[in-house]
Amino acid sequence: MPPLPHPPGVDALRAAGIQPDEYLELPADTMIWRVHRTSGTHVLPWNALRTYGPILRFDPHPRPRKDHPRHGVWYGASDVPGALAEMFQATHVIDRTAGTPYLTGLQFTRPLCLLDVAGFGDGRWPTRVGGNFALGTAAHGIAQHWARTIRAAHPDLDGLAYRGRFSGGLCLALFTPAASAFPPTPALSLPLDHPGLASRLAGAARRVGYILT
Template structure:
């Protein structure tokens, strides 16, 4: 079971060693699946200020609009992005809400706290937690996200392991708002014929269905 996070003061004292942070290079793409119609639409390059809702939302309670706190989720590959978005139904629906697959590269290297043991880091253990952070109830992982956000101004976000595809995922704080490119590498609707083969392969790998 994942314990509550230490105080912000204790986390500051713990610090972050060089090997406990990942550098997301400008050559490394990030992938996102996002709706373009419906009630929860955000541009591909916008942080969500409504929360907390998901695992590493650092928004304060109560749930609501928090303009000073933004979060943006992405994955290191398209399969990871698809796995996370369609985890509840395990059906990759290429049509509802006109979802797009967007890939981009950030305009500067990002410094991300590794909480998933992606590198050689064991920061989460040294800080008094454990690797259950990737799968703990959202209420508890959000507490850790708030503490990390408050304790480490120099961190752009969190790198963690996706629960379903197992690859690297990222949760980026509002500090990265000015670091998106003017245009993405690619941004296509999931219904685009050119993506059908890639989506079918991802669905087969994950044991998901696709429509």
């Protein structure tokens, strides 16, 4: 695949628009999973968007890296292996104790309108606007440039639907408009070292080839 070029300008991206088949509408009854730390520095609640950035792949925060209250991001996955693969991608070791990580599952209170940047549907938005599907694997700096430009061109968009680099499944990068869709309580939230999660985590670790400690 050719390298990912820089995005066109905000005006050009806005003019290109988003065709109906380039959206992924996530039904409200879809269970989405997130693994998150609950102790240590820079800990956020399970339903809080991170306004400090940019740090990760699709962070839409402007530069320089600092707190940007008007620009938040929240990452999730459509299954447990995907959430674990994204959280522990740096080491491929699922550490159940450091940072007291929790597995949280939730269903949003309304459907989410997401831009499909991975080709889950029939649309091919990245190619049509001058990019390509390396969005999911390119260096963070250029992917963040795309995220910033998308956010500026389409400020009402709930976020992006992308393919997890390590799990291959559906992952979400949600932006500030999605904050209104979070439920008051999650469907499930347990520490990774909870005995009831042992077999589920072991199976997930086998699927992605990670070590479980």
